[in-house]
Every structure is written in C-alpha cells, then in structure tokens.
Amino acid sequence: MKNSHLHSIAGGTVAAVAAAALALSIAIPAYAQGKAPSGPVEFTTGSGPGGTPDVIMRNVAKIMAEQKIVTIPIAVQNRTGGSHSNAYNFVLGKKGDGNVILSVASPVFLTPIMQGTPSVIDRITPIAGFIQSELVLEVQPDSPYKTLKEFIAAAKANPGKIRISGGQHAGTDHLATALIEKAAGVKFTYVPYESGSAALASFLGKNVEATFGTLEEGLPMIQSGKARALAILSEKRRPEDSYKNVPTMKELGYNVVFGQFWGVAGPPGMDPEVAKWWADKFEKVVKTKAWQDGLREKFQRSDFYALDKAGEYFKRENEKFLGLMQDVGLAKKK
Numbered sequence: 001m002k003n004s005h006l007h008s009i010a011g012g013t014v015a016a017v018a019a020a021a022l023a024l025s026i027a028i029p030a031y032a033q034g035k036a037p038s039g040p041v042e043f044t045t046g047s048g049p050g051g052t053p054d055v056i057m058r059n060v061a062k063i064m065a066e067q068k069i070v071t072i073p074i075a076v077q078n079r080t081g082g083s084h085s086n087a088y089n090f091v092l093g094k095k096g097d098g099n100v101i102l103s104v105a106s107p108v109f110l111t112p113i114m115q116g117t118p119s120v121i122d123r124i125t126p127i128a129g130f131i132q133s134e135l136v137l138e139v140q141p142d143s144p145y146k147t148l149k150e151f152i153a154a155a156k157a158n159p160g161k162i163r164i165s166g167g168q169h170a171g172t173d174h175l176a177t178a179l180i181e182k183a184a185g186v187k188f189t190y191v192p193y194e195s196g197s198a199a200l201a202s203f204l205g206k207n208v209e210a211t212f213g214t215l216e217e218g219l220p221m222i223q224s225g226k227a228r229a230l231a232i233l234s235e236k237r238r239p240e241d242s243y244k245n246v247p248t249m250k251e252l253g254y255n256v257v258f259g260q261f262w263g264v265a266g267p268p269g270m271d272p273e274v275a276k277w278w279a280d281k282f283e284k285v286v287k288t289k290a291w292q293d294g295l296r297e298k299f300q301r302s303d304f305y306a307l308d309k310a311g312e313y314f315k316r317e318n319e320k321f322l323g324l325m326q327d328v329g330l331a332k333k334k
Contacts, residue, residue, distance in 0.1 A: 036277050043264075044103060045105075048078055083168040107171050110171055128279050129262075132260070132300060133214045133261070137249075164188050165199040166212055172258075174190050182328055
C-alpha cells in the first residue's frame, strides 16, 4: 500500500530516479569516492631526472595540475640509489601517510628478489597500475652486427666480449639480457648503471656494444643515426612506420617477450579512503586527451588497474619476475 501510494504521487518519478541512481552506481567505479589528503604531496621515484619513471610521474603531476584533477601541490622527488631501494624504503617508512606516493617501477619488484630481502609488493598499499611499454635492442650505428643473427653469432664465438649497458644490477635491462642469453645459448657482459640515462650515456660514449631502450627512448637514437635497432622484445611487430621493419626476437626464433610497466602505491597502512581518492585521480589522468596523445607518441599502452586489481596485478608480475630471475640465476635465496 505504501509503495503504491508513493508511485501514484510521484507519477513514476521515484522509479525513474531509482533507475538513474542504479545506472550512475554502475557507471562510477567504487573507488571514485574517497578522502583527499591534506597538504602537499610527494611523488617518490627511484630514478634520476630524465629516467622513465621520473618522466612519467612529472607528466602525471603536470596533467593533474593543469586540468585541476588535483589542486594540492605535488612535488616529484628523486630518491636515487640502491636500485630504487632508497625510494621504496623511504616510502615503507612513512606508514599511514597519504601524502607520499611511490612510483612502482620494475626495480621495486626485482631488487628485493636479487637481494633476497622481503617483497616490497607485499607491504605497500596498491593504488594503480597504469602504463606499459616494450623494449628494443640497439647496437652502435657502425656496429659490424647488421642483424640479430650476426649479433648472436658473434656472442657465441666470443663469450663475454659483447657488452650491454643497462640500468641497475638485476633490473629490467639485466633480466632482458639474461633472457636473451638463455634463449640463444650465449654469454654477454652486462654493465649496470644507476639509471637508464647513465646507461644510455655509456652507450653514446661507445663504451659498450649494445643497450636496451623503450620504444620511445630508442626512436630518436635510431632516427638520428646514433643507434641501430636489431629486434623488439614484443609478442608481435609494431604497426607504426617507424618500427614496422624491426623484427621481434620471437619471429627470429628466440622466444623472448619482455617489457616494462609502471604504477603507483602508498605506504603501508594508508587510509583506504585516501587510496580510493588517489585511484580515482590516476584514472582521470589516463582518460585525458593529453595522456592518450602521449601514449601514441611514446608507443605505450595504458591498461588501468586500481586498488585490489592493482594489488593482484603487482603480485602476479612479482611472481613472474621471481620465476624468471630464478630461471636465469639472478634470484638470491632468502
């Protein structure tokens, strides 16, 4: 009786409002609510200025400010050293702090595995995984190795002679090197540097024969004649004109598919409502035209995972890294 009376008075309005509310609840993710942190915010990154995690976080901060997605001040702080351990240990020490966000890059996964220390992924508060990229193997422009086949043949004939520069011992570049070694049955000399930019400087100085780069990093090197691309470590060839003639390692007979991804997390014990607030802000960023335009320019993807899904994503990737590093002998037993 009461419901019938209401419907008769509202003329169906109550039902319409209820339907609209239901549609709205479906359209808006659960993490769209939340509580904003107070005061200025630090985006903590373990890479040096110009390194990919640094560039990503500065771009995020710029879009957040320019489009008023976040109005509180944000500073990107480079806490370099220890293969990102200085950065993640700083954030781990900020329990419950909603004003500190960690840039989650591959060394956050790989360094603890290499050192045999407790997993960082199991302790931080997942917020979002939001950007992915692929790697290209490059050699010097005047290199005698014109193809991957010649590069591998030279490595087989001269074990350890070919040097590959990369960021951090047991980092992404080191693991990519080890995977190629295993797939091809060869041995390189891996030369680690504190950052990707330092590894690139070493390559440009002709101190090493080869290096890795993201597709964005590699393109200007290739186009300017400072490097030659041998292969991309992706599942299939890129469709863009600039990379469509570069083969994948897989099509050349070496089953090596490997790339990078980045995300963000809070310190242990971050207020779940603050984590929700940050997840919403990062999702808003990746939907902007500025971000989408940047993805095309940088040959990147932006598969978005938030909160629990980001946590599952991080743990899944951590298990994959652990298996790979154990497989190539880079994991230290705890």
